[in-house]
Amino acid sequence: MVNVLKRMRGLQPLFAIRHGEGAAILPPPPLPQLTRLDLHYDRKQWNKSTRPARTLHKEHLPRLKYHNPGLPIRVEQGPGRLHLTFESADQNALSELETTSLETSNEGEFRATWSEVETKSKTASEATASSPSSADSTFTRSVELRLGPHQPRSIWSWFQAATKCDPVPPNPEETAQMEKLDEFFVQAEIDRQRVKAGMDAIRKQKEELQKARDAAARMANEE
Known part of the structure; x- marks a missing residue:
């Protein structure tokens, strides 16, 4: 890719x-x-x-x-x-x-x-x-x-x-390639945002898990 x-x-x-x-x-x-x-x-x-x-x-x-x-x-x-x-x-x-x-x-x-x-x-x-x-x-x-x-x-x-x-007269073949190129980068941006959202979700889960571990450790120390 x-x-x-x-x-x-x-x-x-x-x-x-x-x-x-x-x-x-x-x-x-x-x-x-x-x-x-x-x-x-x-x-x-x-x-x-x-x-x-x-x-x-x-x-x-x-x-x-x-x-x-x-x-x-x-x-x-x-x-x-x-x-x-x-x-x-x-x-x-x-x-x-x-x-x-x-x-x-x-x-x-x-x-x-x-x-x-x-x-x-x-x-x-x-x-x-x-x-x-x-x-x-x-x-x-x-x-x-x-x-x-x-x-x-x-x-x-x-x-x-x-x-x-x-x-310069338009070239139908190159015009079609340019349109495909535009579509490619539009889709690439959508994919990038989707991957970023997934990475953000994983990072947030890790942060929440770490907070839970820290809270559990504090509770254990208080006992």
Whole structure:
């Protein structure tokens, strides 16, 4: 039973990172490609103001990284903000990002600051390897979102709209396994409480028996 319990518990982290908010796949070209994600917030503070960024860091980003292992993600100490960098060979597609990523929350509109579309400068190795026939330009653009009072789910909704990422489709087999796992741990808790109740009853009986023995010993000494 113990080995089964350990194996079942070992599945929990896998299911937790493969499913849930943040489990999404970034779109392929020709849509703009998210090439970098930078998150800054006060990691030393545990309060309401840092909760949105902390939830994004601890819950959403691990799932996003799992399904998009090539995406560079950096989390640093600093004022709360989310910075995304996009690249595309289609300059117009980058220009349209600003109009398609507008989202609102209960606290009002998001205040996202978009940079101008720029031509990406090539590195020395890229410039050397390029030929006249491969002179197509690559463009880049970034956006910075101030992480104010917005709720974590609202921030993730904004991220989905900005990147056009798609939620990972449900896997019927894994969904069934997750349901069985939940049932297993519910039953395990019931069994644990039942065993605890039995142990408590045995301990109480021993205590009462010891009290009876002590009382009998006192009565014998008084005679």
